Amino acid sequence: MSMLHFVPNPVACWPLPGPATPALSVDGLCVTRGGRQILRQVSTAFAAGVVTVVVGPSGAGKTTLLNVLNGLVEPTGGEVFAHDFGAPHGVDSLRSSDSWAALRQHTATIFQDHALIGRLSALDNVLLAFAESRHPLSPFPWPRFAREAAAKALADVGLLDRAFDRVENFSGGERQRIGIARALARGPRLLLGDEPFSSLDQPLARRLGQDLRALAVRDGVTLVLVLHQIALARALADRIVGLNDGRVVFDGPAEIFDAEAEASVFTSTPNTKGS
């Protein structure tokens, strides 16, 4: 990965609601795959303690944007800036894999398809949140802090009593909660969620969404969610980024994401609005 820059002194690169400063920003981001442009010159910023929700029609590039932020997709153009994520070498570390490693230490992702291992227990799956803190060849069991954090995360999503059940025996909604538990167990400073509530019923989706929101506000977590439920997006977001055909067509406070703005995001004609 060569596109990630650490900026030691947080600088507001993009207008953000209120006094928030960016924790992560992207500038002129382009991603091309199989000859198809998935992201086109995307520039925006994500602030700590602020819930940013990315919305847009299918194929707009929402998941790809999230996967650029967690380093799974390498952009073909543009840059990613990480501000104040404990970069080990300051300005010297620009464009280095060390920079990505430093950011990833603080990153957790909730995946749309859960990304769980069916034949392992719920607890074993949540423990994978600590995979990089245990040597792969270690014959010893998971350290106590990891087991405690995993148990607490499972309790937080209401699945502690089924900790030793195999994931393949859980429903889709329960698996999603295990995926959320795995992400929360890391105590991340950057939490990315790709349709994290798509398999949940509405009341549970709202409750877990509000829990994530409270966590972001309380602990200053940078929370970026991709959601297709617009009502839920409005309820949770401080800020909404609307993508259409790989372009940012709305970027502003959730309060001004009205019906007209929604229509501009979900129709094919790019129509920039917001701050």
Next chain:
Amino acid sequence: MTEMAQPAAYDALAGEWRRRQTRRLAAIFLATAAVIAAFAYAGALDFSRYADALPTIAQLAQDSFPPDFARWREWGRPLLETLATGIAGTALGATLALPLSALAARNAGAPVWLNETVRFWLGAVRSLPGLIWGVIFVAAVGFGPLPGVLALGVHSTGMLGKLFFEALEHVEPGPGAALRAQGASRLGVFRFALLPQALPRLTDALIYRLEHNLRAATTLGIVGAGGFGLEIVTAFHLFEYREASALILVLLALITLVNFFGATLRRAMLRGF
């Protein structure tokens, strides 16, 4: 979707559909022709050659009955030799195959040139039959079970390496991506995401190979690698068909026992112990 739109949609696909069907039929025809040609070349379609086969086999079966277990006390040691050769050869093969399969699998993080190099060598190693490896290792380290262990170990590395990397490549990519996204190393992704998912298939391959190696360990006796095979071959050479049939029954019992043990082990692995 309107009713008018459907024929147009069908017409758009029809050409490509027909091309695909033609290609599929051509492939089936060619495969069938190749199989018939192989049978013909091997003389399997010369039915006159089967005329004497059934009576000869019937005579052999008659000569082999009832099985003669009189020398059973002398079979313990060669039986143990065969068992040890099969188990140690499989363990050696699996130990070498696992890291090599991680280097050969496209999804485990090794560069493509290394994938290809390891795949080439795994192919080269398994292209020589275990019996040839047996001849080579008898020449290298002398008679007895040791050349059998080495021969089965090397050949199993090639076979298990292929089966293992194919099993690794069939796992769901999601869990591995989740670990990469949080900064796990390549080895970490292999250990914590790929291996747990592939484990049932790796266990299947291992148990199948153990069963195969126990049979192969008996054949290796023919080239001087000791074991039960030497007893069977000697009995046949001395026209002691009744003793040979008793030895074959003992071997059958051993293989059945190993299959039962393997199935139990697999169930335990799938349960997660």
